[in-house]
Amino acid sequence: MAQIEFQDVSLAYGGGGGVTGVDLTVEDGEFVALLGPSGSGKTTLLRLVGGFLRPDRGAVLIGGEPVAGPKAWVPPEKRRLGMVFQYHAVWPHRSVASNVEYPLRLAKVGRSEREERVREALSLVGLEGFEHRAPETLSGGQRQRVALARALVMQPAALLLDEPFASLDAALRARLRAELSALVRRTGVTVVHVTHDRTEALALADRVAVLHEGRLVQVDEPRRLYSAPATPFVARFVSDAALLRVRARGAGRFALEGGNEFEVENIPEHGGSGPGTLAVRPQDIRLEPGGEGRVRAVLFMGDTQEVVVGWRGHELRVQAPADARYRLGEAVRPVFGRGVFFPDG
């Protein structure tokens, strides 16, 4: 178990995916998710920890020891890390046991201890008795568990997860997610988890680091990330907020470009006045009958429904109760319950 530290790390990359000036500390035993759209640099950060990329500038430290930096370089095989890849990188020519024991074999662990630890690791991921199965006879979820057992068998300094559930179907993804959460709490291992799925990041992580165009834009606990986004980008990416260009008039009153005024009932952290961006989440908008808004689409989601409303040249996504009925073209009036204001500059 160890702390992982990025110190002012930069890596330029041809064609996107580079990172610039990243400072981040993942504490010992902490679960941090790196969240961002594709090309934001989150996989690059993970591969910098793994040792598959070398930073142009800055340093990467594992357990306080520099593993990459101006003077330091430790190759991947010496970093004592466990990693699970998106496409379950389980070796097809080795049995389950032989996959899991491979790191022990390289570390020259004796045979009886190897068998014991393989059994433990397999039982940890719920694959008791699968030792002699061939990977091709396993389902996608089982293969991913084998990869997880292999990553954990050496009691690594940290566990790196690169979109580990992306190739699984939705139901299986949800189940493995819950299992993973319980498992890492039980083992206390430090985890860095890369994902573009915000639900996954919010559900699993102690802290979420949001990346945008190669820079860290916010590192926070899931609840804070959700309620207090640091930038309009975070608000839209994490909570689907609508972004409105406005001028703040004070006391919860805002004017759209073109002069139309409207009111927001609750503005946390008064951001000041003047021009800026107002972010409003779908669940913070209510619809009342009559008004300038027009219903453009209704998407039934089961426990709620998503109503898309055209309003004063903007498109608002509104999370409405499932029992309300809306017709296409119906006139509605959006009422803004809560918004976050980001003044320009």
Add this chain to the structure above:
Amino acid sequence: MGESYQPEPGGFRAARYLVLAVLLGLVAVPVLALLWRGARPELLAGLNSPQVREATVNSLVTSGISALVATAFGAGLALLIERTDVPARNFFRAAFFLPFLIPPFIGAIGWLAVFGPVGYVNVLYNNATGSSEGLVNLYGPGGIIALLALHAYPITYLMTAAALRGVPGSLEEAARASGAGRLRMVRDVTLPYIYPALLAGFILLFVSNLSDFGIPALLGLPVQYQVLPTLIYSYLVGGTTENPLGAASALGTVLLAVGAAAFLLQRHLFRRVSSDAEGRAQPVALGRSRYPVTAMLGAVAFLFAVAPVLALLVGALLRAPGVPLTPENLTLANIERAVLAPATVRGFVNSFVLATGAALLCGVIGALVATLVVRTRNRLNGSIDTLALIPQALPGTVVAVAWILTGIPLGIYNTRSIILFAYVMAFVALVVQAVRGSVAGVPVVLEEAAQLSGASPLRALRDVTLPLAAPAVVVGSGLVFFTAIRELTVSALLVAPGTETLGVVIFNLHQAGAFNASTALALVVALGGLLGVGAMALATRGRGVYGAD
């Protein structure tokens, strides 16, 4: 992402320099020796003789027309068998692939048994009409073109079939949904997808037909119809010119230039059309023409695949050429005598040793080249790749002449080693191509997982990629073995008394008029090749390339 920018470990560098040194010795040195000897103004000026001009024209005509015919036929056949609802598809695939498994000169001996001056067709025709002129004359350009095309079209078939598998069904369905009929869809969507493959295939066949020695030697030399490879052979073996090595080198230089130009052209032109669209294409219904088409395919398949083998069989079993086909005239004595003759045994041993050595060396070098080129980034990789692949574009005759020039100063001329080196140069590309796709198909994450488990990059390669690519190395080496053991073009120029290969033994028997013996051996080689390839296909079945999902 799949890219690794970690510093390269020392083992890769050592392997790279080793491979480069071996390829320089096996490929660059002979080619440079040929250019140094052949590209001299006085020699190239000597090429401007009527004899050389005629052979050049003959070469271009026979290989150009045969490549065109083979491309059209192979592509049409692939469209019919792979993309329509014609029945017995697997049978047709196998039957039409058969000519590819029989070496051209063996096939030529078989076809001469059917259509030659004393072949069945002409004998029957003459007996029926009393004429002394045959019905069909295989000798000369017509026969050469026909047989070259016959042995070449399976390559086009394979390339077209592969390209057809890449045509996403959804693109075709989109054309139908937009209002295109079946033929219109094939013309507007399917064919544009396979044009690059057809063009690449045509160039490939042109070069390979330009290089062939066996067919023009068997069908052209008896009527003094010369092409470039046979002319070089006449110079070197027949002693028809005063400076045979100089003249052969100059001609070899010309052939080398044509081959290299075609190779570069093909590399430049071959761009894979790609799309994200998915789905398997549906077969096109033939409707009312389904059964006539099937009957026609069956007849052609019988003629192409079965007739020459049958002719070889009958020719080998008959007591003497031309006697009536009755049970009492059939005997195994010919085969027994031909197979057990000391020259045959020697030829077989030589070919077996050479083919085994070539398979092993090509396997090791080819696997190293493929792994380095796919898995590492280095400025030298391009040169390594080109050095390993370019001999494929060189006619076998050129490889042989280049090795004569290299071997004389090294003192290995007239030994088996010179043939072995020439084989490795000529065939290493087969392994590189077989293994390259296989290594590329092993996801990099599999190696990265091994590295994080504590394996060094070389160890990861050994524990993960090597076992996964091993079947491809076996297939590539097997291909080298089967090609080398039945080879004629290269060894025809390199053999000395005592080092004759099986191909040369059969060729010499045929040239000497011992048709019974040559036919018997040709049959053995043809059947042996079919069995060998069949066994290899069985052995590697189910050990496919690793799929990431």
